Amino acid sequence: MLLGTGLYARLADPGTVHDLLAASSTDVSHLSQRPLLSLLVSALWAVGGITSPYLVLFPLVLGALERRVGGARTAGVFLLGHVLATLLTELPVALSVAVGHLPDSSLRRLDYGVSYGLVACAAALAGLLSPRWRWALLGGTVVALVAGGLVDFDPLTQWGHTLALLIGVVCWPYVRRSAGGCPRRWGGDGAGRRFAHSERPSGNTRGPSVH
Template sequence: MERTETAGLPDAAELLDGIPSQRGPTPAARTAPARLRPRHLLPTPTGTPFTFGYAAVLAVTSLVTEYADPDLVHTLLQGSSTDVAHLVRTPVLVLLASGLWIAGGLLAPYTLGFLVVLTALERRIGGARAAVVFLLGHVGATLATEVPVGLAVLVGQLPDSSLHRLDYGISFGVAASFGALAGLLRPWLRWPLLALFGGMLVQDLLAFTDPLSNWGHLFSLAIGVAAWPLVRRWRRVGRAVR
């Protein structure tokens, strides 16, 4: 499951305003338009240590799912699943472990989203705060989708088999991070991106292929948007420190 302003466009420096500039630029350098460097779009060990380290872990676990014994992989994924049965027994363990795997492997769409979105967010608010946003989306959307399932089973609206399912991946955290990052972008870029991503999530929900995960993606996006006042304050604090 993959849980899976008009008046002239701003230059690249405005889009990447969380990236510190070179120290002591000349007057000519200050007036020249900044170039968008590809290295700013992907994580680095020194610039974005949280995203880089997390990506390294995800790369290892993806290789495990690709090349390890299938029975072992199934056991690991089942033990990391945030279904109701596991959430009741070991909630902290599975909430953390479920974020160590990429549903669909390294070629899944959310892999690229993770790298670009988390890198941009960490450059603006810092690694620890980006981790908080990711975790809020990952945990919040998981509970928002699984708790109703448990209650429905309890009152007899769903069968007991609904308590056991494979539920893991990074997509809830990525969706929340995207929502939070949108609040730090210029309005001319923020609203089209939100409309595009939100429209894709609604389309997935209407397709009704995996409604629980699809609702979770919408919940996590809403969590990220709700975090705008917090992430904007964090960015102002980071700029003041720099």
């Protein structure tokens, strides 16, 4: 899906692409008129189009999380990050416009893409890893977001990414419970737990390994 919209953004008429992105934006104006459609359509695009790093990171992160907690729960984490981070950044804009702190033009802006949901899933995935890998993934995510902000700084987007990261961390108890209850260790003997704890060793029988 992201590959298709990315190719369209690269090959189609720029004016048409801009109009589609504007129509897909989850700004205050669109959220007040058609909230569900705006939230859904905005997740069909990756910022940067066909050259976006999200095209590589999206299947890697969501695929790894799906292997541990299943497709439905992964979709739930993605939607939670995408929807909550969007609302928590756009609602303050609406309030600021209502009290006169921001101009009416702030109600209409380009705000689209899969990054909020992707960041939430990356943070949730970190909760399933051993401490070393957990902090490496979280740290790498933060560095990538800061680097992206330096290239194209947007305060609302930066706040949205921060909120999405926190939402993913809040999901740790949920994903750990779904994945079996304990973080996974990567490498060596911690590659995964293949045995249940229902059998006890007796005699020379080797019991299950606990990681």
